[in-house]
Amino acid sequence: xxxxxxxxxxxxxxxxxxxxxxDMLVEILTDRYGFxxxxxxxxxxxxxxxxxxxxxxxHGSYVGSINDDGLSFIDTAREVRQYQNICQDIELNAYASxxxxxxxxxxxxxxxxxxxxCVKFQxxxxxxxxxxxxxxxxxIIEIQLLECFGVKPYLESCVICQNTKLAFDFSExxxxxxxQKHWYLDKNRLRLDPRTIYYLRLLSVVDLERLSxxxxxxxxxxxxxxxxxxxxxxxxxxxxxxxxxxxxxxDISHFLVSDNERIDVDK
Ligand SMILES: [Zn+2]
Numbered sequence: 172x173x174x175x176x177x178x179x180x181x182x183x184x185x186x187x188x189x190x191x192x193x194d195m196l197v198e199i200l201t202d203r204y205g206f207x208x209x210x211x212x213x214x215x216x217x218x219x220x221x222x223x224x225x226x227x228x229x230h231g232s233y234v235g236s237i238n239d240d241g242l243s244f245i246d247t248a249r250e251v252r253q254y255q256n257i258c259q260d261i262e263l264n265a266y267a268s269x270x271x272x273x274x275x276x277x278x279x280x281x282x283x284x285x286x287x288x289c290v291k292f293q294x295x296x297x298x299x300x301x302x303x304x305x306x307x308x309x310x311i312i313e314i315q316l317l318e319c320f321g322v323k324p325y326l327e328s329c330v331i332c333q334n335t336k337l338a339f340d341f342s343e344x345x346x347x348x349x350x351q352k353h354w355y356l357d358k359n360r361l362r363l364d365p366r367t368i369y370y371l372r373l374l375s376v377v378d379l380e381r382l383s384x385x386x387x388x389x390x391x392x393x394x395x396x397x398x399x400x401x402x403x404x405x406x407x408x409x410x411x412x413x414x415x416x417x418x419x420x421x422d423i424s425h426f427l428v429s430d431n432e433r434i435d436v437d438k
Contacts, residue, residue: 173239177246180204180237183230183254183293185271189215196242197225199233202290206275209235210242224248228257228267230293254300262420266305267296269413270312276409277319288319294379304385306392311374313399320407322346326372329353339368341398343405348372361401367394 182199185206190196195214200206213219223229224245231251236244257263274292278285295312299305317323325347328335337350342357348368349360363371370391387395403409 174236175239176236177234178203178237179232179234181230181232181293183271183296184225184227185275187214187225187227195225197245200271200274200289200292201233201237202293203286204237204243205278205285205289207237207243209245211245221245221248223253224251226253228254228264228296230254230296254296256300256302257296262417263299263305265413265417265420266309267299269411269417270295270299270309272411272413273312273316273409276411277316280319280321282319288316291315291379298379298382303382304387304392306396307374307385307387308379310370310395310399311377311379313403314371314375317402317407320409322402322406324348324371324375324402326375331356338365341368341371343402361398363398364394366391367398370395371398 180201180203182201185198185200187195187197190210193213193215195211197209197211197214198206199209209225211221211225214221214225224231224233229251230253232249233245233251234247234249236246238244254267257267270292274288278288282288292312295308298308323346324341328348329337329339329350329352330342330345330347331353332350334350334352337352339348339350340354340360341347341363342349342360344357344359349357354360370387374395
């Protein structure tokens with residue numbers, strides 16, 4: 172067990188739970204040490220000095236002791252703010268929670284460049300809070316994270332002949348794209364439309380740091396999500412509770428707008 176004292180790191184509070192009578196265990200996604208659980212003594216006392224720094228979706232710069240294996244500790248926090256939009260919007264909250272949960276599961280495997288992934292998860296949450304399309308940001312993480320689960324679909328060209336010009340479809344059996352000439356090889360290919368294919372390819376390579384805007388039609392988003400869900404279901408098989416919640420929210424919103432009606436509520 173190695174304890175590094177007085178180290179500084181940036182982080183996002185992922186979750187927290189009560190521990191004993193007055194203390195808490197707070198999980199933080201850090202940029203230098205990955206996901207870490209911190210023992211916060213006296214966290215439940217009134218007027219606790221680090222109270223704001225350990226609220227859900229707080230983020231900023233922390234100084235503390237990092238335990239290689241076991242609980243870590245926070246000494247001080249600086250410039251800590253909460254992602255306000257995520258805290259106030261149940262849907263944004265669900266997407267951000269899902270990204271962090273999925274990321275944590277992925278990094279349990281022995282993943283190359285784990286810290287680069289941590290920075291990417293932090294960036295994704297930040298973009299969602301800034302108002303970028305939460306589903307698409309999540310889809311980018313989902314697609315790019317597939318390689319950490321040992322599934323890296325080949326999306327550059329046809330798996331068989333490297334053609335880049337003909338129409339494409341996606342084949343789970345072949346682990347990537349098939350051009351029209353080779354569709355006959357897989358009768359279980361997903362039969363995706365060109366826009367879905369286009370976005371699958373784009374989102375698999377897009378750099379979150381350089382994203383300036385997102386505008387994808389709802390139909391395309393639905394198909395994209397269905398495709399990614401199918402790949403996860405068939406080839407990854409991880410369960411994340413927040414995902415079910417996102418589905419339920421979608422079902423509800425679909426129901427609410429099904430007749431082009433809307434419900435306005437006074438705040
Ligand atoms: Zn081909």
